[in-house]
Ligand SMILES: Nc1ncnc2c1ncn2[C@@H]1O[C@H](COP(=O)(O)OP(=O)(O)OP(=O)(O)O)[C@@H](O)[C@H]1O
C-alpha cells in the first residue's frame with residue numbers, strides 16, 4: 287500500500303534530520319568537567335521520530351489526493367451520508383416530523399431550566415438562519431449583525447415603555463425597523479467588497495451599541511430597560527414556568543416559519559441570484575442582475591430576522607441593556623453560520639445547537655470552558671472546513687414536453 | 696441596408712495616461728456577424744467592457760437600437776445590468792461562469808433579467824411564480840440543447856471541459872434574449888474539432904436573428920465567419936471592411952497579419 291520509494295525518502299529524511307540536529311541533540315559539552323557527553327540514544331529518537339512523522343504526513347497527503355481524485359471521478363460515491371438523506375424526501379420528511387415532535391414535547395420532559403436554555407439555542411437558530419442569507423448565501427460578510435438584533439430588542443422595550451405596545455404588535459414592527467435600518471446602512475455600504483464590507487459593518491455594530499450606551503434620554507444608557515412584559519396570551523396571567531414554556535413554543539413556531547421561508551428563498555429566482563452574486567459579481571451584472579438591489583434585499587431580509595428575534599429576546603429576558611449586544615454576539619452568530627456550513631439550513635441549525643448548548647454543558651469545566659470551546663472550534667474548522675453539513679445541491683426536474691423547440695429571439 | 700443596431704462614435708478610453716481606445720467608430724447592422732481583430736493589447740476587450748458598461752467610456756457615444764421596437768438607447772454611463780436588459784449580452788475572454796452552480800443554473804441566471812419574481816413570489820410560490828419558474832427551466836433546457844450541453848445539466852460548471860465552458864457562456868448569454876451578442880475570443884483554447892462545432896453554433900445563432908460581434912485571434916475562423924471585420928491596433932481602428940478588403944489592406948498586414956495568415 288505504501289510505496290517503497292516513499293519509505294526510502296522517509297529514511298533519508300530521518301538520517302538528514304539526525305545529522306542536522308547532531309550538534310545540539312547528541313553532543314553535550316560540559317565546560318566545567320571539560321568532558322563531552324555523547325547522547326546516542328537522542329540521535330536514535332530523532333531519527334525514528336522524524337521517520338514516523340514523515341510517513342504519517344505522506345500517508346495523509348496520499349489519502350487526501352486519492353479522495354480528491356475519487357471525488358472528481360465519481361461524485362455520487364463521495365457524497366456524504368447525511369447529504370444523501372437530506373436529498374431524499376423519503377428520508378427527509380419522516381426525519382423532520384420526528385424532530386418536530388421531539389421539539390413539541392421537549393418542555394414536558396425537561397425542566398424549566400432546560401427549556402429556557404433550549405429556547406435560547408432556538409433563538410440562535412433563527413439568528414443563524416437570518417445571517418445565513420446574508421453571509422452564507424449572498425456572500426456578504428456582515429460583522430455587525432447584532433446591531434439589528436439590538437434594534438429589535440430596543441424596539442419592543444421602548445415602544446412598550448412609551449406607548450404601551452404589546453409583544454405581538456411590536457413583533458412585526460421590530461422586524462421592519464431592523465430591515466429598514468438594513469436598507470439604510472446597506473445603500474451606501476454594499477458597494478464595498480469582502481474585507482471592507484466586514485470592517486464597515488463591524489463599525490456599524492459598535493456605533494449602534496455605543497449609541498444605546500451613551501444616549502441616556504433615548505435608551506436609558508448602560509443601566510438598560512427593565513420590567514419588559516412577557517408575551518401575553520389573550521390577557522391571561524401566566525406563572526413563571528408556563529411563561530417560559532409559552533415563549534419556547536413561540537420560538538419553535540418562529541424556527542419553523544424561518545426554515546420554511548429561508549428554504550423557499552434559497553430555491554427561488556432570488557436565491558439563485560444571491561448564489562451567483564457570491565460567485566462572480568461582474569458576470570452577474572453582465573447577465574442582467576441588479577447587483578445593488580439584490581444585495582440590499584439579502585441584507586435587509588437578514589436584518590428583518592434579527593429584529594424579529596430581538597423582540598423575542600427582550601420579552602424573554604424582560605430586560606435589555608447594551609451589554610447584550612457586543613461584537614462577541616455577532617461573532618457567535620457568524621461562527622454558527624460558518625461552523626454549520628455556509629448556505630446550508632440543516633448545517634446552521636446544527637451549528638446553533640452545538641455552539642449554544644455546548645458552552646452550557648461544558649460548565650463542568652468552569653474556567654476552561656471557553657478554552658475548550660475555542661479548541662473544539664479550531665479542530666472542527668481544520669477537519670471540516672466546509673462546515674458540519676455542507677449545502678445540498680439542488681437538481682431540477684423538468685417536464686420535457688413543456689419545453690419549446692426554439693427560444694424566442 | 697437597414698439601420699445599425701449598434702452605433703459607436705469616437706469611443707475613447709483612457710487609463711491614466713494610456714489611451715487604451717482612441718476614437719474608434721464601429722457599427723453593426725441586423726443579422727451581421729462582425730469581427731473585431733487586432734494584436735494582443737490592441738484594446739479589443741477594453742472596447743467590449745466599454746460597450747457593456749463594465750468601464751465608463753472617457754469620450755464618445757454608444758447607441759443601441761432595438762431592431763424590433765426601433766427604440767434607441769444611449770448606453771454611456773448605464774449600468775451593465777441595464778445594458779443587458781436593452782438586448783446586448785456578452786461572454787468573457789477569461790471564462791466567468793458561476794463555477795459551483797450547475798450547468799442548468801448558470802443558464803437560468805441568464806433568464807433573471809427577463810423574469811420578475813421577488814420575495815413574495817419566492818415565499819408564497821403563487822401560480823404566476825410557479826409558471827415563471829417552469830418557463831425559466833424549460834427555456835434554459837432548450838438553450839442547453841442548442842449549445843449541446845443538455846446531457847450535463849446537473850454537472851457543476853467548473854467540471855466542464857474548456858470548450859464546453861465556452862459554449863455554456865454563450866448559452867448563458869443567449870438566455871438574456873439579446874439581439875446583439877458579443878463574444879470575446881470564443882474559440883480560445885479549443886481544439887480544431889471544437890472550433891468547428893463552435894462555427895456551426897455561431898452560424899445557427901445568427902440565423903435565428905441574433906447579430907454577433909466577436910473578438911477572435913483564429914484568422915481562419917474570422918475570415919470564414921464574418922461579414923465585416925474591424926481591425927484595431929494600439930487602441931486605434933486601422934481598417935475595416937469585408938474579409939477580402941481587410942486581408943489585402945497594407946496597414947493591416949503591416950500591423951498584424953503579416954506572417955500570421957497564409958492568405
Ligand atoms: N483596467 C485597466 N487599467 C489599466 N490598463 C488597462 C486596463 N484594462 C486594459 N488595460 C490596458 O489596455 C490595453 C488593451 O487591453 P485589452 O485587454 O483591451 O487588449 P486586447 O485587445 O483584448 O488583447 P488580447 O488580445 O490579449 O485579449 C492594454 O495595454 C492593457 O494593459
Ligand SMILES: [Mg+2]
Nearest residue numbers: 739740741788
Ligand atoms: Mg482581450
